[in-house]
Every structure is written in structure tokens, then in C-alpha cells.
Amino acid sequence: MKTKKAFTMLELMICVIISGIFVVLFFIQQRNIDAMKRDERRKTAINAMYYALEEGYYAQKGYYPERIESPETLPWIDPNLFTDTNGYNIWAKGVDCEYVYEPANCENGQCQEYVLRSRMEKEEEFVKNSRN
Numbered sequence: 839m840k841t842k843k844a845f846t847m848l849e850l851m852i853c854v855i856i857s858g859i860f861v862v863l864f865f866i867q868q869r870n871i872d873a874m875k876r877d878e879r880r881k882t883a884i885n886a887m888y889y890a891l892e893e894g895y896y897a898q899k900g901y902y903p904e905r906i907e908s909p910e911t912l913p914w915i916d917p918n919l920f921t922d923t924n925g926y927n928i929w930a931k932g933v934d935c936e937y938v939y940e941p942a943n944c945e946n947g948q949c950q951e952y953v954l955r956s957r958m959e960k961e962e963e964f965v966k967n968s969r970n
Contacts, residue, residue: 870960873959873960874959874960876923876959877958877959877960877961877964879923880922880923880936880937880956880957880958880964881956881964882919883919883920883922883937883956884937884954884955884956884964884966885966886915886916886919887906887912887915887919887920887928887937887939887954887966888954888966889915890912890914890915891903891912891952891954891968892968892969892970893914894912894913894914895911895912896968896969896970899948901948901949901950902941902948902949902950902951902952902968903941903947903949904941904944904947904948904949905929905939905941906920906928906929906939907929908929911929920937922935922936922937922956923936924936936956936957937954937955937956938953938954938955938956939952939953939954940952940953940954940955950968950970951967951968951970952967952968953965953966953967953968954966954967
């Protein structure tokens with residue numbers, strides 16, 4: 839009599855469980871990678887604003903703006919960088935934008951320093967202080 843060779847129910851269950859674990863680990867890792875990409879986008883935006891403020895705005899005017907009110911304030915950078923990952927602009931009022939511009943030592947709309955910051959998902963808050 840010939841015996842049929844096949845997987846037992848236990849072997850099949852073990853394969854399904856192991857496959858399930860790999861799928862769960864894949865999706866967890868994918869979420870981490872996506873969060874790190876969003877953090878890198880935030881850093882790129884803050885760095886672009888920083889260099890536009892320093893090399894563009896301050897170099898031309900000798901002071902910093904009291905507010906970043908529109909892309910025209912810093913025309914040297916891509917306007918899309920002002921929008922955070924939630925779709926809010928740095929100049930939007932009454933929303934919780936991930937980007938914050940905090941001017942200091944201001945008089946008549948002319949500021950002597952500022953702080954740019956962004957909340958991160960996988961890292962500490964990213965902060966850039968005025969150079970001058």
C-alpha cells in the first residue's frame with residue numbers, strides 16, 4: 839500500500855503563523871520608513887526656510903521678517919515647502935502646523951533674530967536659530 843505524502847494540519851498552521859508574523863513585521867517597518875521620510879521632508883523644508891531667511895531676506899534687508907505670511911516673503915524657495923505633511927502652511931492661523939517661525943527682538947516689523955522649528959515623528963524637535 840502506498841502512502842500519500844502531504845502536509846499535516848499542524849505544518850500548515852505553522853506556515854500560516856510564520857507568514858502572518860512576517861506580514862505584520864513588514865507593515866510595521868513600512869510605517870517606520872514612511873515616518874522617517876516625513877521627518878526628512880520636514881528637515882528639508884526647515885533648512886530651505888533657514889537659508890532663504892539668511893542668504894536671501896537678511897542679506898537684502900538687514901533684518902528678519904516679523905511673520906512669514908506667504909511664499910512671497912521668501913521667494914527663493916519652492917512654495918510647496920511651506921506646507922507641512924498635514925497640508926497646513928506655516929502662515930496659517932488657528933491650525934497646528936508642524937512648522938513654527940518665532941521672531942524675536944522685533945521693532946516695527948523688523949526682527950533681529952528668530953527660531954524655526956518642526957515637530958518630528960521619530961526624532962527630537964528640529965530647531966534652527968538665526969545666524970546673525
